[in-house]
Amino acid sequence: MISTWIVIAMVVAFVNVARNEADMQPCATVQTSSSVVLMGSPVTAICVVREDCPLVNGQAVRIEWRLNNRFIPSSSAANESARVSEAVISSFNHTRASLTCCIQSSPTQVVAGVEIRAGYPPEAPRNLSCQTNLTTSNTLTCSWDSGQQETHLPTKYTLHTEIWDTHQNQTYKLPPGVQHYTIPRSGFVLFSEMKIYVKAENDLGEATSASIILEPISAAKFDPPKILKVQVVPKRYGCLRLSWSLSQHQSWMRDYRLNLEVRFRTTDSSQWREPTVFVSRIRPSRHVDKCHLLHGTQYFVQIRVRYQQSPWSEWSSSESGVTLESAPTGRLDSWMKVSEDHMPKQLNIHLFWKPSKQFRANGQNVSYIVSVQKVPGEKGKLCSTRENYCTFQLPGRIKKVYLSAVNAAGKSSPTEVRIYQPTARAAILNITAIPQDERSLLVQWRSKVISNLVGYVVEWKPLLKPELSHIQYEIADKNQSGLVITGSFEPYKPYGISVYPRFKDGIGLPQTVNAYLRQKAPSMVPKIQIKKTWKSHIELTWDEIPLDQRNGIIQNYKIFYWDEKGPINIVHADPKERKVILKHLSTMSLYEAFMMVSTAGGSLNGSTIHFEVEPFDAVAGVMIVIATGVGLSLLIIFTVLTCFSKHKRLKGHFWPVVPDPANSSIKRWTSESTQVCCEDQNESNRRDPIYLSHLSFLDLPVKLSKEEDDLWLNSAEDTSDLGESICGSPFIPGYSGSHSDSVPYATVIFSSPCNSPPPKEPHIYLRSESTQPLLETEESFSPKCYQNMGSDEMPREQCFFGPCHDCVPNVGADPGIVWDDFPFLRALAMNDAQND
Incomplete structure (x- = not known):
């Protein structure tokens, strides 16, 4: 009984499980040709809806297709149920997309779908290479390139090795995206050849790289070797001998033959010499000799090694050595600047030099000698220095000096340097200097066309370092108009660049410009x-x-x-x-x-x-006016004082001397006025002086007394002619004619002053042009001679003018003078007669 119930329960449970499974099945299915397709290829899909789908419930079915969220056209399959639909995509260009089948309802229901991926098959890996590491644990590392095209699909790489001697094959799988792999020491034999290749694989296909065959030891990159010693080769000039060894980790290969490469450079150069020295199949225990180097020159040496065609090791550390010395050879390029000394016939000379392309110092400690003799000696030596310049003085008659290089092994042949006198000729019109790169400047210039121009000298120096040792120069040909100068130029520092013209007989005047390799803003701004x-x-x-x-x-x-x-x-x-x-x-x-x-x-x-800006200050204005007034006053006072101190000269210049008939004196006029007038003339315009004698007779109401008469007579008793008599006459006021109030006067011109010796030439007598009437006298009163009377003696007659018949002629009188031409003298004679 119990067993029956158990069977019934099991049947019921089975039926319920079958019912649940039927309810969980999808309403439709989607079938495609492939879920991974080649990019751009067509795709076909079919959707089938189940008969017992609860979403249909015996109704007509309408099917739609979607690619991601986008509707695509579709067509019904050839059947009566209309529960099958087909979609065709002519070119699928998505790397990944969802294709779904939907039933139209409220709302639309997705009943089935599938994910489709697209991409490319892998390319064959390229540039496969392997390198053996011999430093610590021996390994073999291989690497490759996957190709330029992206596959958009997961791609797997595998490394394959085949050892020919042992027929041992190995395959090493790599993680996605990794393009290198290190083979352990157990996977290879150092001195056995092996085949290596790489395979790439994805859903669309696979590809294999070209295989390489190598001996792992030939793929080993050695550690940098070590230079043990650099020394000279005995009795061989220009040769160095190198002793070397491998690193400590690779010293076990000291008996194998390796390839060696050596490079050299001098101490004053930053570039290694090309080409390098290659030595093949040499054991580390053997030394290497390198010749054809410069004599007496210090070199830095480096080496590197490899085994057969393996990669070169890194360069070793540098070691130095010096070749054997010999006497310097070749000539020196020189540049001389000459200036005249303050001493006569002496020249100041600055001589600069540098090695030419043919010069070889052939020694370490090289010095230079400048001498006036071709064979350097103590007698003609001008200077001996290790610098590249020398300053000295020479007499102008010396036309050349000799420059020699000296080291411990000997002296070079002397270089002749001619001395030219400085010339003031100019040929350079202008000059420019612009940066060329980080180490050089481009100097350009224009010059005149001159027949005896032979070239140019381009000189440059740092302006912040005035020492002569910093001066550098280059010689340029006469056809050049530009030059790139290279040196240790510092940015933001000024350099003075000069271009000198070189003539056949000397150096001309330069043109100079300042230049900077690079510029920036000034470091300071001056204070305003x-x-x-x-x-x-x-x-x-x-x-x-x-x-x-x-x-x-x-x-x-x-x-x-x-x-x-x-x-x-x-x-x-x-x-x-x-x-x-x-x-x-x-x-x-x-x-x-x-x-x-x-x-x-x-x-x-x-x-x-x-x-x-302050406005105009009234007080300041008043002070300016006061200061101006004081200045003008001082100027006027100074002018007046000057006029008073020079009144005679000023009077004679601005107011010519005119005699006053009413107030005149023969003596004063002659001795003072006339002579002063004549003496005041400018020295440059001075001619022979003219002396004037003036006679003025004023009214004489009374007869002169005996004493007064004596005064006149005494003053004139030692005269010999009228000029002398007039010069000695006193001033007699109040004299006038007896018949008129007019004042008669006349002028006598003579050529010398009163106190001078008698003239050699006769006097000139000028008749008065005055409009005033002379003394009115009777025509019959015309005395011929003038008598000088002494007090106790008989009257003496003295003839002053013309011939005299009644008296003894005066010595020196001019017989050609007519008495009638001087009426005022007749009046003088009349006065004398009346006085008697």
Whole structure:
């Protein structure tokens, strides 16, 4: 009974499980040709809906297709139930996409689907290479390239090895994406050849690389070898001998033949010599000799090794050696600058030199001798130095000196250097220098066409290092107009570059330019100073920037200034003048200003200053007027004092001497006025002096007394002619004619003063041109002679003019003078007669 119930329960349970499994089955299935396809290939899929699908419930079925979230066209299969649908994708271009089958209902239900992946088959691995490591644990590492095209599919790589001697094959699987593998020491034999290749595989196919066959030892990269010693080869000039060995980890290969490569460079060069020296199949226990090197030169040496065609090891550390010395050979290139000394017939000479391409020092400690003799000796030696220049003085008659190089092994043949007198000729028109690269400058110039021009000298030096040892130069041909100069140029430092023309008979005047390899903004900005302020203008000045802080060529100065109300104004200043005038400023306004200094590499702003323009001060104006008045007063006083001190000369210059008939004296006129007038003439315009004698007779109301008469007579008693008599006459006031109030006068011209010796030529008598009438006398009264009367003696007659019949002629009288031409003398005679 119990067993029956158990059987019934098991049947019921089985039926329920079958029912649940039927309910869990999908309503449809999707079938495709492949879930992984080639990129761009067509894809076909079929969807079949079950008859007992609960979503249908005996109704008509409408099936749709979706690729990811996009609907794609479909077609019904050829059957009556319409529960089968087919979708065709002509070109599948997705690397991964979901293709689903849906039943249209409310809402649309997805009943089945499949994931499709697309990609490419793998390319054959390329550039397979292997390298053996002999340093620590011996290994063989191989690497390769997977190809340029991405497969978009998971790709597996495997490394395969076949050892020919032992027929041992190994396959090494690699993790995804790894393109190298290190084979352990158990997987290879150092001196046995083996075949190695790589295989790539994915769902669309597989590819195998080209195989390589190698001996692991020939793929080993050795450690850098070690140079044990570098020494000279006995009695062989220009040869060095190297002793070397392998590293400690590879010393076990000292009996194997290796390939060796050696390279050299001199101590003064940064470049290794090409080509290198190759030595094949040499054991580490053997030394290497290298010849054809420079004599007496120190070299740095490096070596590297490999086994057959294995990779080269890294270069060893450098070791140095010196070849045997010999006497210097070749000539020296020289450059001489000559200037005249303050001593007569002496020349100051700066001589520079450097090795030519043919020169060989052939020694370590090389010195140079400059001598006036071709064979250097103590007698004609001018200087001996290890530098590349020498300064000395020579007489101008010496036309050449000799330059020799000396080392411990001997002396070189002397290089003749001619001495040319400095010349003032110029041939260079202009010069420019621009950076060429990080180590050189391009110098270009233009020159005149001159027949005896033979070349140029390009000289350069750091301006912050004035020592002669820093001067460098190059010789250029006369057909050149540019040169690239290379040296240890420092950025932001100034260099002076000069181009000298070389003539057949001397060196001409140079053209010079300053240059920078690189420029940047100046390190400082000079402080602005207010020099002068007037009205609405102000003048600003500043000092020059020190040369070591310019960092380039100063292109311009800019002054920015503004007040609290106005806009910012900019004024450009001339870099050479270093001053600027700000115009049209407002008074009583506070201004601010700063300077910007610029080079080709940048600009820098200075500190801000404040200033204002004061209005015109009335007190200052008054002080200016007072100062001006005081100055004019002092000028007038000085002028007046000058006039008083020079009144006679000024009077004679501006007011010519005119005799006053009413107030004249023969003696005073002659001795003072006339002579002064004549003496005041300029020395350059002075001619023979003219002496004038004037006679004035005023009214004489009474007869002269005996004493007065004696005064006249005494003053004239030692005269010999009228000129002398007139010069000695006193002033007699109150004399006038008896018949008229007019004042008669006349002028007698004679050629010498009163106290001079008698003249050799006769006097000239000039008749008065005065319009005033002479003394009115009777025609019959015409005395012929003038009598000088003594007090106690008989009257003496003295003839002054013309012939005299009644008296003894005076010695020296001119017989050609007519008495009637001098009516005033007749009046004089009449006066004398009346006095008697």
